[in-house]
Protein backbone atom coordinates (compact mmCIF):
# COMPACT_ATOMS: atom_id res chain seq x y z
CA UNK A 1 0.00 0.00 0.00
CA UNK A 2 1.25 3.45 -0.82
CA UNK A 3 0.52 6.34 1.46
CA UNK A 4 -0.78 9.61 0.07
CA UNK A 5 2.45 11.20 1.23
CA UNK A 6 4.52 9.00 -1.05
CA UNK A 7 2.19 9.61 -3.97
CA UNK A 8 2.32 13.34 -3.40
CA UNK A 9 6.08 13.22 -3.10
CA UNK A 10 6.71 11.27 -6.30
CA UNK A 11 4.44 13.67 -8.18
CA UNK A 12 5.90 16.87 -6.74
CA UNK A 13 9.42 16.28 -5.41
CA UNK A 14 10.87 14.18 -8.22
CA UNK A 15 11.55 16.47 -11.21
CA UNK A 16 10.07 15.30 -14.52
CA UNK A 17 13.39 15.97 -16.25
CA UNK A 18 15.07 13.51 -13.85
CA UNK A 19 12.46 10.85 -14.69
CA UNK A 20 12.96 11.41 -18.42
CA UNK A 21 16.71 11.09 -17.94
CA UNK A 22 16.29 7.86 -15.95
CA UNK A 23 13.96 6.40 -18.58
CA UNK A 24 16.78 6.91 -21.10
CA UNK A 25 15.81 5.08 -24.32
CA UNK A 26 12.27 4.40 -23.09
CA UNK A 27 11.61 8.10 -22.60
CA UNK A 28 9.56 10.05 -25.12
CA UNK A 29 11.67 12.19 -27.45
CA UNK A 30 12.55 15.36 -25.59
CA UNK A 31 14.38 18.57 -26.30
CA UNK A 32 15.36 21.69 -24.39
CA UNK A 33 13.67 24.60 -26.14
CA UNK A 34 14.11 28.17 -24.89
CA UNK A 35 15.06 26.87 -21.46
CA UNK A 36 12.03 24.59 -21.14
CA UNK A 37 12.11 20.82 -21.47
CA UNK A 38 9.63 19.70 -24.09
CA UNK A 39 8.79 16.13 -24.91
CA UNK A 40 6.61 14.27 -27.32
CA UNK A 41 3.08 14.30 -25.89
CA UNK A 42 1.79 10.75 -25.26
CA UNK A 43 -1.71 11.89 -26.26
CA UNK A 44 -1.27 13.85 -29.49
CA UNK A 45 2.38 12.96 -30.29
CA UNK A 46 3.43 16.56 -30.90
CA UNK A 47 6.61 17.94 -29.32
CA UNK A 48 4.48 20.32 -27.29
CA UNK A 49 4.38 18.78 -23.78
CA UNK A 50 6.29 21.43 -21.82
CA UNK A 51 7.52 20.91 -18.28
CA UNK A 52 6.52 23.62 -15.81
CA UNK A 53 9.19 23.50 -13.08
CA UNK A 54 6.88 25.36 -10.67
CA UNK A 55 4.33 22.55 -10.36
CA UNK A 56 6.37 19.72 -11.95
CA UNK A 57 3.62 19.10 -14.48
CA UNK A 58 3.97 18.96 -18.21
CA UNK A 59 1.30 20.78 -20.11
CA UNK A 60 0.72 20.02 -23.76
CA UNK A 61 0.10 23.22 -25.69
CA UNK A 62 -1.37 21.22 -28.55
CA UNK A 63 -4.03 18.99 -26.92
CA UNK A 64 -4.07 20.75 -23.48
CA UNK A 65 -3.45 17.57 -21.46
CA UNK A 66 -1.42 17.72 -18.26
CA UNK A 67 1.09 14.95 -17.58
CA UNK A 68 2.72 14.13 -14.23
CA UNK A 69 5.40 11.55 -13.41
CA UNK A 70 2.88 8.76 -12.85
CA UNK A 71 1.01 9.55 -16.09
CA UNK A 72 4.29 9.53 -17.99
CA UNK A 73 5.22 6.07 -16.66
CA UNK A 74 1.76 4.65 -17.34
CA UNK A 75 1.78 6.05 -20.87
CA UNK A 76 5.00 4.09 -21.48
CA UNK A 77 3.24 0.90 -20.40
CA UNK A 78 3.80 0.45 -16.66
CA UNK A 79 0.75 -0.16 -14.51
CA UNK A 80 0.07 2.14 -11.58
CA UNK A 81 1.77 -0.06 -8.98
CA UNK A 82 4.92 -0.58 -11.08
CA UNK A 83 5.06 3.13 -11.87
CA UNK A 84 4.86 4.07 -8.19
CA UNK A 85 7.52 1.51 -7.20
CA UNK A 86 10.00 2.71 -9.81
CA UNK A 87 9.36 6.38 -9.10
CA UNK A 88 9.81 5.76 -5.37
CA UNK A 89 13.21 4.21 -6.06
CA UNK A 90 14.22 7.13 -8.29
CA UNK A 91 13.02 9.61 -5.68
CA UNK A 92 15.36 8.01 -3.15
CA UNK A 93 18.21 8.23 -5.67
CA UNK A 94 17.38 11.84 -6.42
CA UNK A 95 17.24 12.78 -2.73
CA UNK A 96 20.53 11.08 -1.94
CA UNK A 97 22.44 13.24 -4.43
Ligand SMILES: [Zn+2]
Nearest residue numbers: 041044060063
Ligand atom coordinates in the same frame (compact mmCIF):
# COMPACT_ATOMS: atom_id res chain seq x y z
ZN1 LIG B 1 -0.71 16.72 -26.64
